Amino acid sequence: MKTVVLTKYGSSDKLRIKEVEKPVPADDEVLVKIHATSINAADMHIMNGMGRFLGFGFLKPKKTLGADIAGRVEAAGRQVSLFQPGDEVYGDLSGCGFGGFAEYVCVPEKVLAAKPANVSFQQAAAVPLAAITALKGLRDKGRIRAGHQVLINGASGGVGTYAVQLAKYFGAEVTAVCSTGKMEMVQALGADHVIDYTKEDIAQTDRRYDLILAINGYHPITKYKRMLKGTGVYVCIGGEKTQMFETFFLAPVISGRNGRKMCVLLAKPDRESLSFLSELLETGKLKPVMDRKYSLDQISDAFKYFCEGHSRGKVVIEI
Structure with missing residues (x-):
């Protein structure tokens, strides 16, 4: 699968696409095929060096960025009870190691919620964090x-x-x-x-x-x-x-x-908050605002635009 690798702390020029093995979910995890993700200020701060103090690796980044995901469950561990293969989900991975800038990710089921049917994967990916x-x-x-x-x-x-x-x-x-x-x-x-x-x-x-x-x-x-x-x-x-x-x-x-x-405010993701937002999305009381969309291969350009600070709403990455 494709994943985005930050080869060195600094600018978005250090982002590279790398082929790695598709992960296998643990008993309490689901494997999600990611359809869309989005960029947050947290990704920018980690990229610029804050990741050294947040467990991404002090000398060299060892994790994939990306907190927001929206996609479809492809496999589920034996202890998973909330979701099954085929379910459309979205969530914030900032509390469980990030990893959203990739084609697949394994995450605990507790960080996900069912994607509202009336929003697209791109819209859903613009919501969580x-x-x-x-x-x-x-x-x-x-x-x-x-x-x-x-x-x-x-x-x-x-x-x-x-x-x-x-x-x-x-x-x-x-x-x-x-x-x-x-x-x-x-x-x-x-x-x-x-x-x-x-x-x-x-x-x-x-x-x-x-x-x-x-x-x-x-x-x-x-x-x-x-x-x-x-x-x-x-x-x-x-x-x-x-x-x-x-x-x-x-x-x-x-x-x-x-x-x-x-x-x-140092916000932490939680499923209750995401479920509350899902209800507002389903009833049309909350609408995602998206600015530009990029492909995963354009991740460096997407970050350059985001870091300029002029975006209207969210910058979304389609996978």
Whole structure:
């Protein structure tokens, strides 16, 4: 089978296609023939060197990237009870070693969910990691409620497009931040207000929010705190390294004991969240947003485009 190998930490130029033996599932695993996958920021960070500290190998990468998969079960281990050969599934492999940039992968059945029949493999592959991250940021960390004023900084990327839709599903009033060319798309996703960050500095606004999701860009954590209401919550999901560093180390210090809360989200995949998203996909309350599609052989070009930071929604790899 074909798999993508990262020969050295650094740029996408180090990605190569390699022929390897098809894996055999363990007793509690299923073998999935992958039809589509997608790129996430986690893949980019691992490729750029963070993989050294995440078990991918310190001197040289030893694992295949790729968290999101959608495909069909080809074989199942003896202890598998949820799926059988022929079932269409999708899932997030970031909690079990990645490996999605390949034609086949063996994974524990607990990381998968049945693919909704009304979405394609490509659409399904654009969902798991990004949508689960958005869900956990809003619901679990952000404690979102109907009527909340929510600010989403970085609303046009993978996580952001799901965050806008999910915030509206929970009944919030959403202010989305993106660039000029993406404003119309974000508004179509349901945002009540859209701010063009190239023309307006959100940190200068007098408006206060119940919940802020910081996904892209950078603003000092102290400025974000001033933008919160008295019991508001700030959740840092991504953005520049300085933003992540500040929030990780300063959030516990500047969070109010009974007031504003500042935190970083390190989302972990779970089947309950994926099943919840499946229900929304099946009823049309959540729609995957895809930008460009590439073949597995074009993986290097796909990463180059993704790393430019201008994608609208998800970059999908068809296998």
